[in-house]
Structures are given as structure tokens and as C-alpha cells.
Amino acid sequence: MSATRTLHAQLEALRPQLVRFAQLQLRNDAQAEDAVQDALIAVLEKPDSFRGQSSLRTYVTGILKFKIIDALRQGGRERQFDVDDAGEELVDALFAADGHTREMPRDWGDPDGTLEQKDFFRVLEVCLDKLPAQAARVFMMREWLEFDTDEICKELSVSASNVWVILYRARLRLRECLDLNWFGSAT
Structure with missing residues (x-):
């Protein structure tokens, strides 16, 4: 061939x-x-x-x-943006009353080596699919497309604080999903 x-x-x-x-x-x-x-x-x-x-x-x-x-x-089209409040309980469950995390994240080993693995991207894609659509979009705009906060705000017609809350929740959910589906459960 x-x-x-x-x-x-x-x-x-x-x-x-x-x-x-x-x-x-x-x-x-x-x-x-x-x-x-x-x-x-x-x-x-x-x-x-x-x-x-x-x-x-x-x-x-x-x-x-x-x-x-x-x-x-x-693109000059209008976009609707719904804030996902359903994940608030999940966020609250991760923190103690004093604001500290209940459980420290496990050591993820060599992140650069992990990123080289094809399966990691497959699992990451599944984890992104489990996020609310808007949260996945904001996360990808920020982390993959490297948009700054102002660009995301302009593109989606949302406030900067809204973007940061969505990013925070998306990162927490992705961390949990990757902990369970890639890095393995705690022992």
C-alpha cells in the first residue's frame, strides 16, 4: 500500500x-x-x-x-448558556466544613508519560462526555483550545465568575472520573 x-x-x-x-x-x-x-x-x-x-x-x-x-x-450566532447547579452537592461532598478537601488526590504518576498513552484519551473523552455539555465545552475551550477567560465570556455571553465556577466543577468531575476509570480506585 x-x-x-x-x-x-x-x-x-x-x-x-x-x-x-x-x-x-x-x-x-x-x-x-x-x-x-x-x-x-x-x-x-x-x-x-x-x-x-x-x-x-x-x-x-x-x-x-x-x-x-x-x-x-x-461565528456570530447566538448561544444559550445554562449554569449547571446539579453538581453543587457533588462539590460540597468533596470538602469538609472547614473548606479543606476530605481526601487528597492520589499521585497520578508521570503525567507526561500518561498523556502519551492512547487509551488515556479514550477514557478522557468518555469522562468529558459524562460532563454536562456546557461544562465540557467551557473546559475544552479553556484547556484544549487555550481560550482565555475573556474570550470564553465573549463567546458564550457569560460572566467571568460563571466561567470559573463551571471550570472548577468540570475539573472536579473529571478528576473523579479519571480516578475511577484510569488511575484506579484508592486502596
């Missing part, structure tokens, strides 16, 4: 994951498809740009990230 056909097959295998990621951010199936197609075309137009210093998935996702940012910045 030629290198071009191999690249096409690898990209086709990655496409469903890329579309899910784009849909999470853009909340519009057509825009998500367009962003993914633009990213895939960028890779196919310059296949020699991929030098294998990272995985193909990381490389294509990096390109897609910028396509999503472009789509978000050019």
Missing part, C-alpha cells in the same frame, strides 16, 4: 473522533464537519509536513484546534 493510501486510511479512521471533538466545541454538525474536512484537507495537501514527531492523531487534532478557533471567532 502506498504512503498516500496509508495516510488516507489512517485519516479516515481518525475522522469519527475528530468530528465528535469538533461537535463538542461548535455545537453545530455542519460547522463541525466543515472544520474536520478543512483539517483533513490541510494534512492531505501537505503530507510531508507531518514528520512523525508526534502521533498522527495529535498532529491532526492540533490542526483541527485552529480550524475550530477560526469557526468560533467568525
